[in-house]
Amino acid sequence: MDYLPIFCQLQQKACLLVGGGEVAERKARLLMDAGADITVNAKEFTPQFDLWAKDGKLKQAHGEFSPALLEGVWLVIAATDDENVNDLVFQQASERQIFCNVVDAPKRASFIMPSIIDRSPLMVAVSSGGKSPVLARLLREKLEAILPQHLGQLARLAGDLRQQVKDKFSTITLRRRFWERLFAHDRLAQSLANQDAAMVDKHLTDLFEQPLEQRGEVVLVGAGPGDAGLLTLKGLQQIQQADVVVYDRLVSDDIMNLVRRDAERIFVGKRAGYHCVPQDEINQILLRNARNGKRVVRLKGGDPFIFGRGGEELEVLADDSIAFSVVPGITAASGCSAYSGIPLTHRDYAQSVRLVTGHAKKDTSLDWANLAAEKQTLVFYMGLNQAAEIEAQLIKHGMSKSMPIALVENGTSVQQKVVTGELSALGELALQVESPSLIIVGTVVSLRDKLNWFSAATKK
């Protein structure tokens, strides 16, 4: 081990920072977060330092570095752009046995600063021993992604609850299971962050009072349109904590590869030649697993509340008093728009955008006159089979035959295919693409010629 990792208590302890530039600013922020009593020594300061001094957050010592500044100091950071000054600070600090960090020069430092993930009071520090700060940073980013934002609040709460948990649960196994539930409890963490005391109390009562095996819940998660990079951080955290993942056809393999290895996977989508699992049966699968105490993730393509029947599934859970929460996803319209270079609104061409289903229930017909109005963009989901009808109705209700249209198949994935043309050819062009595809209608489609960045192939 080249360095011993330690966490220093710096509250109100005198610390010296030498340097008044932007690098020093970053170090000052860290020292402030740690509650240190900071003196900053420099010949010149950025305006930020003046502001901090004005707010009483630190003291400024103008002028050249002098060893007298080290008097009574616990820790020093040398962050000037002058190597000689940094060296001098290090040398003088070492003589006095004061720990000194020299920015970007680990060899000339008696301590180095790790990359940190701050979920106070939970702290994760990563260091490559000064060998590769970029590697440490990359690792930090990965850890940032998997550690929920509000984890620290749960850690703090856990500290307060320790005695109560000891009193309530007699064995170590029972306590461990309680703590595991608590730290995976996203809704509790959110209520803590919201400072919603009533909700916190409710969640805690549930945690303490319900038998452990009955604490299942369902998290409805939007997986986004295809590219796994478009999954949200919360979505990723949820699929990595799930006992069971119930998913359908639109969820990409790349995303399924991110699911926790031991989780049970239940596919409820349509396979070629087979029908979908009926909605009732899906509801039963969710209910059954949640009642058995499982943490169920219901994973859906795009956003679960946009043509995803997410609302319907949650109603069934609510009727059965099963706990649930929702993590939104990037809907196909947003994904396809970005990855095909077609902005859905534009100050000159479209003041609104409408997400329309091409697959309405039989007795609900669309308001075509309204859809054909000018200065808007239409995005049809599930519209491929209706493409000829959409073309005919929009033209009949006054839309120009030459209105630009695009069909985006498998948007955001490596197989994305985009076909563009005019409204009068929509029905015909729809034969060139397969499901899942979106139909975009509006003047904004013409911007694609200039804004396409994702793939070179523009098929007309």
Ligand code: SAH
């Ligand atoms: N909840 C989903 C939509 C489900 S409805 C969402 O928010 O995106 C299914 C329809 O979504 C498909 O028929 C298709 O029109 C559209 N769709 C979903 N993913 C798509 C993709 N990657 N590319 C193009 N269209 C897509």
